[in-house]
Amino acid sequence: MPGQLISSPTNTNHLCFFDMDKTLISGNSGVSFMRYSLRRGKTTRWKVVKSMFDYLRYRYDLLNMELAYRDSLRPLMGVREEELIQFCQEWFNDSVRSLIYPQAHDFVRQHLDRGERVAIISNAMTYAVAPLARYLGVPHILATRLEVRQGIFTGDYIHPLCFRQGKVFWAEKLARELGAELSQGTFYTDSITDLPLLERVKNPRVVNPDLRLRRLARSRGWPVWDFFPGNR
Numbered sequence: 001m002p003g004q005l006i007s008s009p010t011n012t013n014h015l016c017f018f019d020m021d022k023t024l025i026s027g028n029s030g031v032s033f034m035r036y037s038l039r040r041g042k043t044t045r046w047k048v049v050k051s052m053f054d055y056l057r058y059r060y061d062l063l064n065m066e067l068a069y070r071d072s073l074r075p076l077m078g079v080r081e082e083e084l085i086q087f088c089q090e091w092f093n094d095s096v097r098s099l100i101y102p103q104a105h106d107f108v109r110q111h112l113d114r115g116e117r118v119a120i121i122s123n124a125m126t127y128a129v130a131p132l133a134r135y136l137g138v139p140h141i142l143a144t145r146l147e148v149r150q151g152i153f154t155g156d157y158i159h160p161l162c163f164r165q166g167k168v169f170w171a172e173k174l175a176r177e178l179g180a181e182l183s184q185g186t187f188y189t190d191s192i193t194d195l196p197l198l199e200r201v202k203n204p205r206v207v208n209p210d211l212r213l214r215r216l217a218r219s220r221g222w223p224v225w226d227f228f229p230g231n232r
Contacts, residue, residue: 092131
């Protein structure tokens with residue numbers, strides 16, 4: 001498909017959602033985060049390898065995401081929230097900003113310029129998504145929220161996980177808050193695991209899809225784009 005958006009009138013009640021990994025940025029943010037953590041002495045090589053293995057299982061839809069998330073949050077128990085906020089900003093500056101697809105950056109800007117309500121929706125934790133959202137000028141973040149008590153992480157997350165049907169839950173919540181209709185929205189993603197939300201919006205948009213989603217998109221006539229890394 002050509003790298004142009006389908007034109008539509010300006011609509012401040014129109015919702016547009018972008019997944020993060022393989023949609024806005026190349027690669028997997030979780031693996032990138034673990035590699036950066038290793039360089040900073042915050043994790044072990046074994047945990048980096050495990051994160052890569054978990055990512056492969058996720059790509060083939062074989063990962064129990066709830067169990068994987070609970071395991072990944074154990075090292076955060078007792079850590080101050082402000083420390084993770086700062087660490088994620090440093091990680092973004094060092095490792096993530098260069099991964100942003102130029103085409104995705106342009107698409108986000110076009111939706112914002114048309115007055116639409118734009119959100120990043122991701123299974124990643126909110127702290128990992130926030131620096132990217134700020135950089136792109138995206139005002140809304142829907143991501144997995146970690147439980148915090150008195151500024152300290154408990155090692156748990158706020159249910160539901162922003163994954164599969166959980167993405168629909170959080171997208172519907174935002175739509176209600178903004179007085180918009182989710183059924184009239186747009187959603188860009190790469191993963192078959194996002195099918196529940198793709199089927200809820202008027203304008204499903206598929207970017208760098210996995211094999212199952214690419215086949216499904218073709219059969220349903222959904223637009224498909226392939227974004228490539230590059231320098232802006």
